[in-house]
Amino acid sequence: MSLNAIMSTATSGMMAAQTGLRVTSDNIANVNTTGYVRKTVSQSNLLSNGMGVGVSIDAIKRATDAFLQSASLNAASESGRASIVASTLNSAQQLFGDPSGSTSFFTVLDDVYAAFSSAQDDPSSSLLRTQALTRLDDFLSESSRITASLSKLGKDADTRIAADVGRVNDLLSQIDALNTDITRAKVAGADATGAENVQSKLVDELSTLMNVQISARGLGGVVVRSTEGLNLAGDGAAKVTYQTSATATGFLTVQLANGSEYPTPLNISSGEIRGLMDVRNLELVNLSDQLGEFTSRATEEINRAANAASSVPAPTSLTGRDTGLDSQAALTGFTGKTTIALTDASGVIQRRIDIDFTAGSMTVNGAAGPAFTPANFIAQLNTALGGQGAAGYSSGALSISGAGGLGVAVADDATTPSNKAGKGFSHYFGLNDIVRTSGYSPYETGLTPSDPHGFTSGSMTIRLTDVEGGRIRDIPVSLTVGGTMQDMIDALNSRASGVGLYGQFSMNGRGQINFTSNGATQVTMSIVADSTERGVGGPSASQLFGIGPAERSTRGEKFFLNTAMDQNPKLLPFAKLDLTQAVGGNAALAIGDGRGALALANAGENTATFGVAGSAASVTMTVARYAADFGGSIARKAATAESRKDAAAAVSSEVDSQRQSEEGVNLDEELINLTTYQQAFNASARLIQATKDMFDVLTGILG
Numbered sequence: 001m002s003l004n005a006i007m008s009t010a011t012s013g014m015m016a017a018q019t020g021l022r023v024t025s026d027n028i029a030n031v032n033t034t035g036y037v038r039k040t041v042s043q044s045n046l047l048s049n050g051m052g053v054g055v056s057i058d059a060i061k062r063a064t065d066a067f068l069q070s071a072s073l074n075a076a077s078e079s080g081r082a083s084i085v086a087s088t089l090n091s092a093q094q095l096f097g098d099p100s101g102s103t104s105f106f107t108v109l110d111d112v113y114a115a116f117s118s119a120q121d122d123p124s125s126s127l128l129r130t131q132a133l134t135r136l137d138d139f140l141s142e143s144s145r146i147t148a149s150l151s152k153l154g155k156d157a158d159t160r161i162a163a164d165v166g167r168v169n170d171l172l173s174q175i176d177a178l179n180t181d182i183t184r185a186k187v188a189g190a191d192a193t194g195a196e197n198v199q200s201k202l203v204d205e206l207s208t209l210m211n212v213q214i215s216a217r218g219l220g221g222v223v224v225r226s227t228e229g230l231n232l233a234g235d236g237a238a239k240v241t242y243q244t245s246a247t248a249t250g251f252l253t254v255q256l257a258n259g260s261e262y263p264t265p266l267n268i269s270s271g272e273i274r275g276l277m278d279v280r281n282l283e284l285v286n287l288s289d290q291l292g293e294f295t296s297r298a299t300e301e302i303n304r305a306a307n308a309a310s311s312v313p314a315p316t317s318l319t320g321r322d323t324g325l326d327s328q329a330a331l332t333g334f335t336g337k338t339t340i341a342l343t344d345a346s347g348v349i350q351r352r353i354d355i356d357f358t359a360g361s362m363t364v365n366g367a368a369g370p371a372f373t374p375a376n377f378i379a380q381l382n383t384a385l386g387g388q389g390a391a392g393y394s395s396g397a398l399s400i401s402g403a404g405g406l407g408v409a410v411a412d413d414a415t416t417p418s419n420k421a422g423k424g425f426s427h428y429f430g431l432n433d434i435v436r437t438s439g440y441s442p443y444e445t446g447l448t449p450s451d452p453h454g455f456t457s458g459s460m461t462i463r464l465t466d467v468e469g470g471r472i473r474d475i476p477v478s479l480t481v482g483g484t485m486q487d488m489i490d491a492l493n494s495r496a497s498g499v500g501l502y503g504q505f506s507m508n509g510r511g512q513i514n515f516t517s518n519g520a521t522q523v524t525m526s527i528v529a530d531s532t533e534r535g536v537g538g539p540s541a542s543q544l545f546g547i548g549p550a551e552r553s554t555r556g557e558k559f560f561l562n563t564a565m566d567q568n569p570k571l572l573p574f575a576k577l578d579l580t581q582a583v584g585g586n587a588a589l590a591i592g593d594g595r596g597a598l599a600l601a602n603a604g605e606n607t608a609t610f611g612v613a614g615s616a617a618s619v620t621m622t623v624a625r626y627a628a629d630f631g632g633s634i635a636r637k638a639a640t641a642e643s644r645k646d647a648a649a650a651v652s653s654e655v656d657s658q659r660q661s662e663e664g665v666n667l668d669e670e671l672i673n674l675t676t677y678q679q680a681f682n683a684s685a686r687l688i689q690a691t692k693d694m695f696d697v698l699t700g701i702l703g
Contacts, residue, residue: 009053009054017680023040023041028674041061042060062197073207077212079648081272085641093637106631112138113600113602129570133561136435151553160272169240186219199222210268210271212224212225226254226266231258235257245528250281251265251470252268252469293441298627299559302434307410309573312590314347318431330398330429331374337416337418339354350388351385352364364386388402388406389406435561436562440539443512445511447485448485451485452484453485457532458540460547464499464523477491503515503525527548572597575596578590603623608621616633
């Protein structure tokens with residue numbers, strides 16, 4: 001080997017050692033830098049005609065582990081999702097209060113029953129009546145407060161999703177831009193690890209927001225893909241958009257950099273954004289729905305007791321709730337018997353109309369009265385009242401009033417009580433309700449498949465969403481004017497123009513409509529828009545039947561006290577009409593009768609059928625038992641979410657620790673490398689010195 005070759009070989013060794021020293025010093029300097037990945041020198045021997053002629057620096061690389069990086073990104077995504085769900089459910093639980101405490105939402109209902117029980121001991125006490133109304137108002141106010149607060153949590157989640165999506169777009173743009181810098185450096189043979197470290201940090205941050213797949217590009221940098229393989233960054237940055245709606249499930253779309261001009265649905269399974277979408281679209285909605293169902297059933301049982309009783313003296317008029325139906329539809333389907341009595345100030349019956357819905361006949365003061373059909377019931381009832389009272393039907397509500405100061409009291413027959421959709425005549429129409437609602441919950445219309453649906457205009461758009469929160473499709477459904485309820489169900493379930501490919505709508509025996517997903521893959525349904533109208537100025541289909549989570553989840557804040565009773569507690573129905581008393585005989589309503597108050601106090605022990613609400617299945621149990629189970633389920637959900645958060649955080653921490661041990665800087669190793677490169681540098685320098693000395697000797701000989 002010539003002296004020039006020896007000099008060249010030694011020079012390459014010195015330069016390689018110098019590069020190694022520079023890399024090692026950079027590693028040592030960044031030993032405490034978060035996210036820094038240690039660098040290594042990749043070198044190979046130079047050959048010339050099969051002979052070694054020095055060393056070449058091939059590349060300066062980051063000591064990354066693709067498997068650990070993937071595991072770390074996935075763990076970070078799952079931890080981000082679990083953390084959001086846990087914190088939100090914890091906030092939701094705090095809204096209800098400690099179920100075992102004295103100030104929880106469920107304890108407030110217990111106070112209502114206790115107040116009615118106290119009033120039963122002294123039914124004429126204005127103070128006890130007022131206290132009972134106050135406790136009931138507290139319960140309704142708490143239901144409204146919690147519902148509104150849950151709704152606010154959902155809106156806060158919407159805001160955070162929008163902010164996170166904006167950050168995702170920033171990160172995708174930065175990651176994509178860094179690919180250019182990394183590629184340029186690698187092509188030029190320069191050190192690209194600085195840009196790669198920055199890019200790695202951005203990818204780590206992106207994974208906390210949404211789960212992604214990372215792969216290396218051939219010319220350097222990374223390609224970022226969604227779980228279903230959509231290219232989000234690497235060859236142009238995609239733009240993610242959050243499609244939100246006040247009434248329907250929110251979802252993500254993405255506009256690909258080199259794809260179709262139309263947005264593509266984007267499904268993610270973990271990350272902070274997915275956690276926020278879970279609580280916004282599912283968890284909070286489910287809680288609100290179940291709260292609405294509980295409040296609805298609790299007040300239904302209170303109203304059931306109230307409609308079986310009367311105040312003393314009886315009120316001069318009774319006006320029911322808006323059923324959402326025309327009079328014929330509302331009165332069709334009743335069976336059994338009920339009695340409408342007009343009483344004077346002393347509680348003595350002045351006129352009595354016994355109605356037999358099964359036979360379609362009325363008896364007036366014990367004598368045969370007019371026959372009736374649902375179509376002419378109001379007219380025939382007015383005939384039976386004989387000028388001593390009047391009945392009317394307007395805006396979906398039935399009203400009955402007495403003339404000349406006569407009061408109105410209604411009581412069902414003890415043996416064969418009137419019944420429609422599980423309610424007596426007065427209860428179905430809400431003639432003597434203590435609690436009113438501006439909605440239609442519990443959505444038990446009493447309609448049957450053969451009844452006309454009554455919707456005369458408009459259509460409804462149904463959104464179907466998969467388990468990943470991605471929108472499947474929006475389906476507009478129009479209802480045929482003049483059709484029956486079965487026609488309406490068939491239109492909704494059509495496989496061509498309805499939801500039949502994904503689920504089924506069905507009507508139960510009480511005229512309530514529910515949606516059930518098909519098959520093993522769960523599909524959720526929400527209403528994007530509903531312009532249907534029953535009759536003229538009537539409710540939409542989603543309002544009347546409680547179709548869609550938006551309608552159902554807001555009902556908890558629609559309950560309020562009967563204004564007349566709230567202003568005049570003497571109208572509280574604490575007595576019961578004695579049907580054994582004859583017309584013009586002894587008082588059928590007596591001051592001091594507390595049987596109605598006792599029934600109100602025992603309303604919590606009434607067995608009720610609670611419908612499917614949120615994640616809770618339909619059950620039949622007492623109101624008090626459901627309250628206990630509901631309160632416990634809230635606590636269990638919060639505790640389970642907290643456990644999952646801790647487990648996910650532990651997994652993420654462990655994976656990050658392993659990744660750090662592989663990719664991070666180890667000072668002991670770097671000091672060894674420092675010594676090794678230093679010795680190599682010195683050795684190469686000595687070789688150069690020896691070569692110089694040989695040159696000097698040869699020069700001296702020639703001279």
